[in-house]
Amino acid sequence: LAKTTQPISMDSYEGQEVNITCSHNNIATNDYITWYQQFPSQGPRFIIQGYKTKVTNEVASLFIPADRKSSTLSLPRVSLSDTAVYYCLVGDRAGRRALTFGSGTRLQVQP
Amino acid sequence: EADIYQTPRYLVIGTGKKITLECSQTMGHDKMYWYQQDPGMELHLIHYSYGVNSTEKGDLSSESTVSRIRTEHFPLTLESARPSHTSQYLCASSGRSNTGELFFGEGSRLTVL
Numbered sequence: 001l002a003k004t005t006q007p008i009s010m011d012s013y014e015g016q017e018v019n020i021t022c023s024h025n026n027i028a029t030n031d032y033i034t035w036y037q038q039f040p041s042q043g044p045r046f047i048i049q050g051y052k053t054k055v056t057n058e059v060a061s062l063f064i065p066a067d068r069k070s071s072t073l074s075l076p077r078v079s080l081s082d083t084a085v086y087y088c089l090v091g092d093r094a095g096r097r098a099l100t101f102g103s104g105t106r107l108q109v110q111p
Numbered sequence: 112e113a114d115i116y117q118t119p120r121y122l123v124i125g126t127g128k129k130i131t132l133e134c135s136q137t138m139g140h141d142k143m144y145w146y147q148q149d150p151g152m153e154l155h156l157i158h159y160s161y162g163v164n165s166t167e168k169g170d171l172s173s174e175s176t177v178s179r180i181r182t183e184h185f186p187l188t189l190e191s192a193r194p195s196h197t198s199q200y201l202c203a204s205s206g207r208s209n210t211g212e213l214f215f216g217e218g219s220r221l222t223v224l
Contacts, residue, residue, distance in 0.1 A: 032210070032211070034210065034211075034212075036213070041199075041220075042215075042217065042218070043201045043203065043215025043216060043217060044154070044213070044215055045215070046210070046212040046213065046214075049210045049212075087154075091211070092211070093210060093211035098142075098144060098156055098159040098169060099144075099156075099211075099213060100155075100156050100169075100170055101146070101153055101154040101155075101156075102153060103153045104153060
């Protein structure tokens with residue numbers, strides 16, 4: 001299974017762009033990269049998924065270099081409500097292998 | 112909104128009691144999962160199921176057991192609760208979406224005295 005490594009924590013201020021990088025050196029050919037967000041006392045929530053290059057939705061952007069050994073979640077103009085834990089997961093979309101969560105990155109947004 | 116429900120949300124129980132945490136989803140998802148998470152810590156996969164009558168143990172060894180008799184229902188049982196079982200238990204499911212997105216319930220917070 002591809003193991004992921006993320007920074008334990010990050011701090012930011014409202015209105016700034018936040019980039020969280022995840023390393024996944026052993027990613028397999030069929031694996032996709034998915035990011036989840038978790039607020040305290042809630043289950044994680046899907047943010048974005050990508051295979052390569054760049055993916056953008058209404059919440060975030062995901063940048064994946066050609067070698068796919070890392071990925072960067074970009075949150076534009078964060079607000080206080082973006083304070084949460086962000087998890088990077090690597091796995092096949094068909095769910096042939098159950099997804100495991102790493103330690104995640106705890107993002108604290110200050111006013 | 113994800114249609115996956117967990118009951119009870121909170122449970123305080125004495126040592127030695129048998130407990131069952133319920134999880135139901137109305138999305139027709141084949142795959143269901145149980146994760147365990149202590150406050151401020153990472154999620155650990157303890158059980159998963161790829162369909163009716165299919166259950167597997169996850170990465171974290173757990174004394175709990177699960178069953179999958181119906182597609183929509185994936186209960187978790189502890190035969191004899193101990194204080195070490197105190198934790199939050201999160202149920203999730205995934206279906207045939209292009210992304211394999213996991214939908215989580217709101218969790219069951221168990222406290223064993």
